[in-house]
Amino acid sequence: MSMSADTAATSLAIEDGIAILTVSSPPVNALSARVRTGIAEGMRTASADPAAKAIVLICEGRTFIAGADISEFGKPPQGTPLAEMIATLEGAPKPVVAAIHGTALGGGLETALGAHYRVAVPSAKVGLPEVKLGIIPGAGGTQRLPRVVGVQRALEMITSGEFVSAAKAAESGLIDEIVEEGRLREGAVAFAKKVVAEGRPLKKVRDLSDKMDEARGKPEIFDAFRKAHARKFRGFEAPEGCIRAIEAAVNLPFDEGLKKEREIFNGLISGTQSKAQRYVFFAEREVRKIPDLPDDTKTLPVESVGIIGAGTMGGGIAMNFLNAGIPVTIVEQKQDALDRGLGIMRKNYEASAAKGRMKAEDVETRMGLVTGSLDMKDLGGADLVIEAIFENMDLKKETFAKLDAVAKPGAILASNTSYLDVNEIGAVTTRPDHVIGMHFFSPANVMRLLEVVRTDKATKEVVATAVKLAPKIGKLGVLVGVCHGFVGNRMLAQRQREANRLIEEGAMPWDVDRVLYEFGLPMGPFAMSDLAGLDIGWQKGQEATRLRDRLCDIDRRGQKTGAGFYDYDEKRKATPSKLVEQMVLDWSKEKGIARRPISDEEILQRLVFPMINEGAKILEEGKALRASDIDMVWITGYGWPVYRGGPMFYGDTIGLKTVLAKMEEWEKAIGPEFKPSALLRRKAEAGEQFTGAA
Numbered sequence: 001m002s003m004s005a006d007t008a009a010t011s012l013a014i015e016d017g018i019a020i021l022t023v024s025s026p027p028v029n030a031l032s033a034r035v036r037t038g039i040a041e042g043m044r045t046a047s048a049d050p051a052a053k054a055i056v057l058i059c060e061g062r063t064f065i066a067g068a069d070i071s072e073f074g075k076p077p078q079g080t081p082l083a084e085m086i087a088t089l090e091g092a093p094k095p096v097v098a099a100i101h102g103t104a105l106g107g108g109l110e111t112a113l114g115a116h117y118r119v120a121v122p123s124a125k126v127g128l129p130e131v132k133l134g135i136i137p138g139a140g141g142t143q144r145l146p147r148v149v150g151v152q153r154a155l156e157m158i159t160s161g162e163f164v165s166a167a168k169a170a171e172s173g174l175i176d177e178i179v180e181e182g183r184l185r186e187g188a189v190a191f192a193k194k195v196v197a198e199g200r201p202l203k204k205v206r207d208l209s210d211k212m213d214e215a216r217g218k219p220e221i222f223d224a225f226r227k228a229h230a231r232k233f234r235g236f237e238a239p240e241g242c243i244r245a246i247e248a249a250v251n252l253p254f255d256e257g258l259k260k261e262r263e264i265f266n267g268l269i270s271g272t273q274s275k276a277q278r279y280v281f282f283a284e285r286e287v288r289k290i291p292d293l294p295d296d297t298k299t300l301p302v303e304s305v306g307i308i309g310a311g312t313m314g315g316g317i318a319m320n321f322l323n324a325g326i327p328v329t330i331v332e333q334k335q336d337a338l339d340r341g342l343g344i345m346r347k348n349y350e351a352s353a354a355k356g357r358m359k360a361e362d363v364e365t366r367m368g369l370v371t372g373s374l375d376m377k378d379l380g381g382a383d384l385v386i387e388a389i390f391e392n393m394d395l396k397k398e399t400f401a402k403l404d405a406v407a408k409p410g411a412i413l414a415s416n417t418s419y420l421d422v423n424e425i426g427a428v429t430t431r432p433d434h435v436i437g438m439h440f441f442s443p444a445n446v447m448r449l450l451e452v453v454r455t456d457k458a459t460k461e462v463v464a465t466a467v468k469l470a471p472k473i474g475k476l477g478v479l480v481g482v483c484h485g486f487v488g489n490r491m492l493a494q495r496q497r498e499a500n501r502l503i504e505e506g507a508m509p510w511d512v513d514r515v516l517y518e519f520g521l522p523m524g525p526f527a528m529s530d531l532a533g534l535d536i537g538w539q540k541g542q543e544a545t546r547l548r549d550r551l552c553d554i555d556r557r558g559q560k561t562g563a564g565f566y567d568y569d570e571k572r573k574a575t576p577s578k579l580v581e582q583m584v585l586d587w588s589k590e591k592g593i594a595r596r597p598i599s600d601e602e603i604l605q606r607l608v609f610p611m612i613n614e615g616a617k618i619l620e621e622g623k624a625l626r627a628s629d630i631d632m633v634w635i636t637g638y639g640w641p642v643y644r645g646g647p648m649f650y651g652d653t654i655g656l657k658t659v660l661a662k663m664e665e666w667e668k669a670i671g672p673e674f675k676p677s678a679l680l681r682r683k684a685e686a687g688e689q690f691t692g693a694a
């Protein structure tokens, strides 16, 4: 079934009247040209062979077909088109059974939907995750799935891209039979024989329609769905494409629906959003590839964890380990602070249980894994200790010196500092080679980002241990170097400085926030400050050097006091404040700044271009391994919209020449903080990109 023996991606055998067409294309049996052509040829051969009464399509390795080969997108098409390959299954003159293990995703599930029957092992999962790549299923998925599971379920599955368990899929009719775990081949063959023996019909999904009847001619069903998910879909183009394609499935004949699906698919796949989302798919998987830490680098065991500080960060960090079944000892200085910290963790768990996100009994299991203590000596048994105390260098040094004296030899000592020099912290210990930064993002039990800060002296084992630990506790561990604010906060500082300056020059806080919100971020810097509390860093009683301190002086300390940059109602809904507007005007006046109108475009550029420039400096200095790592920091730690691919990718889409020109202009007009990085200049002048993917 192959183009040549050594590249065979499929093989065909006929055993006891059943043809078994096996796909073997590691790692995930993606539908490359080789696989598509192999399956189509195999189907034709098996269809024509009278010795075969039915055909089983099965995969070798860890999974059934996980979808189209994403790396082929955007390249000239080769081999048998997927739709044509699927038609060879559906049009086969004898029963075709798809035998599913692992994950049948995207084009993989579309292939299975082309079969007449589907069987799966209990651990299998199925889904159409194309939406996460900024596209819609493009090989009949939007047309066939609603015919099998109904319109509502298809809308949910296709617009969310969720993976559905075999049991659930069987309930909705997507899987015809669940077979014994580990015995898929035998189970599928037995099922095929049964179909033959009973003379069951060739069930073609394209011919089904009863499950769609209730939605036919009812646009209100689709509108209600759009409305219910408006918040989740905000900014994304693909979910609307999914809905329109399913609407076409309901209201058009099958072949016309397919045409409509193709048209929407083609429109999306050539767009920037899909490019960005596909880039992010690979960027996320690049993060774990660290050139001098190959996959087989030795790691240290992390079977117990100590945490210093039971505040918001310490508690949130602890929860990640408890969720992963790793026991935690958490140390505070005073009993009431410890009780408060443990109490908040418990409350968070109870709230999750109440929302059905975890089982009620798991609250106790998880809390049962945490021990509170007022004595640092109790950290003596921990394999890893994370310090999460107040952000102050002297305090951190003092803590690390004490910790060094009680921690066992070989234990890793990590600081959760968000800015400070971790080399300097490590230098107070007798084991700087076991000191690193593990910078979590607030709320630490929710945000996916973990910056793993590599110190000058940390051993490879220590760094590899932290990097490998990240996915175990549900984090994306991005390796960064020691510098003020590391990757994320260092770039954020650029944005914050410009946000403050823009409101002095002529914008209002809500203008700045709106521009970023419309760009796709969950909120802008002023709304964010109100949420976090304006009194962070406020020096009460002293003359205000920042506008936010002046707000604190009149007890507008953010959401918690019902007022900050915005006024808040009891439901915490924000409205721009007249009083703050006047304060902003006065502030500019006192500083002698003549205010001017500032366009949304200028606001966006002033906020984002300096971040891109800083990202370039970070790369230049080797504080991040790749531009795509920087982008992952922003997507997983700061809510940067995935459909814009991260700040570095965004710079590439805008064109680095444009970014450079603006930086030069502002350097002259405003100041040296806009000085373009040498890397930005070099790339822009050479017509290159940071990511090479935009």
Ligand code: 3H9
Binding pocket: 027, 028, 030, 063, 066, 067, 068, 069, 070, 071, 082, 103, 105, 106, 107, 108, 110, 129, 130, 133, 136, 137, 138, 139, 141, 282, 285, 286
């Ligand atoms: C589609 O099907 C469009 C159609 O509707 C229409 C077309 C006309 N392609 O994630 P892992 C690589 S769109 C190419 O680390 P896991 C991946 O990069 C597709 N490569 O493993 C990695 O490479 P490396 C719809 C792929 O066990 C390696 O395989 N399907 C693809 O944690 C291992 O991956 C999807 O969106 C691919 N489709 O998770 C499914 N998939 O080792 C996307 C994986 O060099 N895939 N690779 O870094 C996944 O969700 C996960 O990979 C999966 C396995 C759950 C399958």
